[in-house]
Amino acid sequence: MEKGNFEPRITAFVCNWCTYTGADLAGTSRLQMAPNIRIVRLPCTGRIDPVFVIKAFERGADGVIVSGCHPADCHYTAGNYHARRRFAILRELLIFMGVDPRRMTFSWVSASEGAKWRDVVNETVERVRACGPFEGWRSLGGGLT
Amino acid sequence: MTELRELARKLLSDGQVKVVIGYEEGPRGVRPLFATDGAAADRLIFDERCVQNLATYLDRRRVHVARLGKPAIVAKPCDVKAVAGLLRETQLKREDVVIIGVRCGGVLADPKSLQRLGPDTMADRCRTCETREPGLVDYLVGPMPEAVRGQSGRDAKIAELDAMTPEERWSFWQKELSRCTRCQACRQVCPLCYCDRCMADKTEPQWIESSPHPRGILAWHLIRAIHLAGRCVDCGECERACPVSIPLGLITRKVAQVVAQRFQHHPTDDPSVPSPIGTWRSDDPQEFIL
Amino acid sequence: MARIGVFVCHCGENIGRTVDCHAVAEALAQVPGVVHAVDYKYMCSDPGQQLIKAAVAEKGLTGVVVAACSPHMHEKTFRRAVQSVGLNPFLCEMANIREHCSWIHEDRAKATEKAIDLARMMVEKVKRNVALSTVRIPVTRRALVIGGGIAGIQAALDIADGGAEVVLVEKEPSIGGHMSQLSETFPTLDCSQCILTPRMVEVYQHPRIKLLTYSEVEAVEGYIGNFRVTIRKKARGIDESKCNGCGACIKACPNKRIPSEFDCGLGKRTAIYVPFPQAVPNIPVIDRQRCTLHIARSKGKKDACMKCSEACQRGAIDFNQQDTLVTEEVGAIIVATGYQLYSIGRDQPKEYLKGYGEYGYGTIPDVIDGLQFERLASASGPTAGKILRPSDNKEPKTVVFLQCIGSRDPAKGIEYCSKICCMYVAKHAMLYRHKVHDGRVVVFYMDIRAAGKGYDEFTRRAIEEEGAEYIRGRVTRLYRDGDVIKVQGFDTLSGSPITIDADMVVLATAVRPQPGIDALAQKLSVSYDRHGFIVEAHPKLRPVETNTAGVYVAGACQAPRDIPDSVAMASAAASKVLGLFSHEMLEREPTVARVDESVCAGCFHCERVCPYGAIRHKEIKDKTGKVIRVVAEVNPGVCQGCGTCQATCPSKSIELQGFTDAQIFAQINAFVG
């Protein structure tokens, strides 16, 4: 597959209360967007373990989206604040280890931001498309579990 | 030296502690000493060759040490920060350990080299270390050393890596990590890797592939770095223990830089300061979030 | 071996138009562990649900995936369906191929491919689902209400009338709170005492209300449904069982010149006293700081004065009485501790609060606050309802009211609006005009905020019919000039400075939470803002709940509130409590965290990140009873299931049921594996 003209595979980890609902709204509003992402629903960004992102890349994802409630909107009051610190570190670590930052999207998308979700998805898909397939990680040896 | 030995003797003789964990002259350089009597106490030494972080022996899971009874520990500033970490994370009660803090002007990069301590012979981490005198201690020994400061090759290397393209960084690390045999020495030596069952050994589900192939190796070192974020005291033991000399210090240092710059948190010997992971501020930087 | 059934819904055209549902079903049939895969026009319809129920029964399914709309839409529907045929509801999951697929894509091939992925991911998850049963915890049907003001009284009465027992704790010697100090109430100008006192008596006589006055909450343990509260009953110096409230002791007390708290220092009281005649309970209390006998004792001298106990026929006076601690088991707690007024003095309780030097830091006589004016206007007050200024008891002919003193003044540390001042100032203006017909009333205001039923009419009446002069602007300086108080201000509407010679100035000072609220909030582990106001669980949808399950909030301790708001909140909180009490067992979603004690390292990162304080320390002992390890334990009654603990746990020894790592990994792998 060539850079620029391939279909990236992107895993999205989203919280149940804001972004998942926002994605639902995008659907009910019939907002068209790139079909390259698959959503994994979690109760809260606080539940999203950095290892999920690592696993996704390990298993061959070309890009990852992590999205939840805006600061102060967290259904569980503080999960997104914890996530924000966690992913600030994960992101810079992965970049340091050679992951292209364009492959990682972190966003706050509220239940009312269907359009923002569409933009986040489309932008991410385009950025990752530009990066090309993530052969680097996918091609690392090792048996699957 | 005599100051340290006399103190150790006293602590043992009047029964304040049952063992003094410190350093002694060994056949192949300085090694840990577990002094349980006055005679042994007289073998205690401390100098710039004492690189080991003995705090790792305070983990109650190290039964062979725990069995000896209440310990006193000879600790450099970075070692004391590790003790503080154990206190912070309820692995240890303050009353269960006597801390003999030693003033420290840095240790040698290569303790066997027998060089004099100087800006270039000093361990890289010590060149950027601010702390000469540890807090939290029960006793404080040794003269106040003048602050020898040197250029950190480590920070220079990090800057160099940051300047590379992702692809270049990726191949750099793949080359370095390719030597990893997953011997887990980095984990065993780390005073803050104390879990009864490390997640790396968890199989259902499996978090990290256990065999030493690139995928599992990368995952291990990433997760290790994440788990030490804001907790690492930069004692350099992981890098020292690594049999295939992977520059692990680069990773821990990089994460420490991120934590310091984003959350204004620096390793501290104050156990009451919470670790930056597990706390938050409503105004934490979020420039990377759409 | 898993036996999963997959049910693909066309949702009429909604999914079918862009997703080849039949192809999806066929593809899923090939997935290992899937023993049954069909598509149907409307899965949520009766026949659709029948389809699922039948398959569960006939094929003996161990798990069900419905590929249809958003789980937010129909998860409950389908879980109920499978439950009805004996499959645990938590073994049924939905793959969202409508909102997240058919509605947002046009390319049929790609949409179908995505739908297959989404369904496959969910199949892999369901394979690892386990049967979960709702968490059930016992509920003590007994409530604690903290604070005996109007909010606490209302809440206590509503709960007690609803059939549950209530413990009402009030730190003052009598219930009634600030409302009992008010003369009349806006916007109806009906007498505060007249509407409040009957409610106070009702509380006192209610068979299901246990009233603890002159008492404070010492400690709180436990969780929703099962709180254990320790309350300190401060020594009253009176044997409540003997006292009949005759008041002989009060008449006998020689110390008659003590400034009365109830009258805001404008009236006097004795050392043994009831705060006000209608106090409930009508039992005096001895102020040990002011009582001659206790002062003597504190200096080690012999008892100097015994007049009150000599006067008491029933021997109810007990100088040696000590504080006592009582513990109460309750299932819910309502915080209704109310407010206090900001003072303009130089010394402030918080360093970010500043006083008003330009108004003389409260040193100018006849500059009083709103509550003091209430006492002057009150028929039961120190002046028997006559408006007489404190310094010389003359009737003030010009009274100036200043609004927003502290409030909306960030320079003084308070940015919020105190909400009630606009209304009570208008009320004060009227009360004054009713009592002093030739008197002049001037009000300095920033805005008039009279949003409320009959509120704007009320302020308009003060201005248009009762002749209060409203000046839009701030007062820059107050100073005494002989007999008058010079009020230097600026009229922003006419754009000119203005000076008024006032006989009395009334400051509408800001509403602040009661002192000690932060300590109480910490005991209850509920959050509070920088001013100390209790933070509600959700500003719109959960206004009377706190982030600690089982603890509710009512009245001015949550934000500045007037009487109608406080009462409404109190009733809302009471109904929440009664709702909680309507079951013997409290049922909670089983998506809560569980600890694997065998591997927990006891680092308690989970405890630090848990927003609900659901993590407890559990000691693991050996046979001899010696503690060998301390591990984390989740209180399922408190856990809300956010899972932050699990993502934080270094050894992965804590798992959120329904969203375990095994399940998530399976989903990840199913997509890109």
Place this chain on the structure above:
Amino acid sequence: MKLGYYPGCSMHGTSREHEESLLAIAKPLGLELAEIEDWSCCGASSAHACNRTLAVALPARNLALAEEQGHDRVIAPCAACYNRLAMATHEVASDPQMAGRVRAVLSRPFANRVKVLNAVEVLRELVPTLKTNVKRPLTGLKVACYYGCLLLRPAEVTGFDDPEDPSSMEEVVRACGAEPVSWRMRVECCGAGLTMARKPSVVRLGRAIISDAMASGADVIVVSCPMCHSNLDFRQQAMGLSRPMPVVYLTQLVGLALGLDSSALGLARHFVSTGGVVPRNAAQEVG
């Protein structure tokens, strides 16, 4: 105490007596003043009315010079200079963009390390020394301390005293053996900013201030601002007061208490005679 000294235009012009008295009392008080070399205008009061960056850059230049010349504290006796210099340190410290713009304009290193002081707070700091050096206690002299606006406001910039209820001038006055009166107009505006544009208003404001001082039994008004001084002193004839009210600088009052010759303190330079203020045994030539 060693301080950098920023005179500003007024200390060399309209308020020469302010500088004369300051330099005169410096020696006995052990105060070393090093005038900042190559100092330039602080920009008051026109710059901040037309260009915000300029209004900060002008004082900042002088602060940068002070740094170069090794001062960590600088005294600006003119209240306006003080206010502008303090404002500059505040703005540069609190507004990164402003800091950027200003440094660009200065094109010289500026760490913003210098602490800006006014004459009042310096004298307050020196009260112990002053007490021990008082040669001629001004016993019985009733003094109205007038702060005006620029010394105290905005509080977050000046912050050396309570802007609504200050006390530092009174402290110094007490140390001189005189008796500060309590009066109301201490922190009211004297209108100096409009002294040319709207004379009647200025006269009205000045009258209110001086009358209140008189009513509270003051023999003299003490100021620490050249604008306040010229306004209350020079404009006094126009006010139609019952009697003249001498207006002197705090530095002059301190000088008298230190027993300095009144001519050394420039007391003869005022429009309203300061004779009543000068103790009998002081120099005679005061008109």
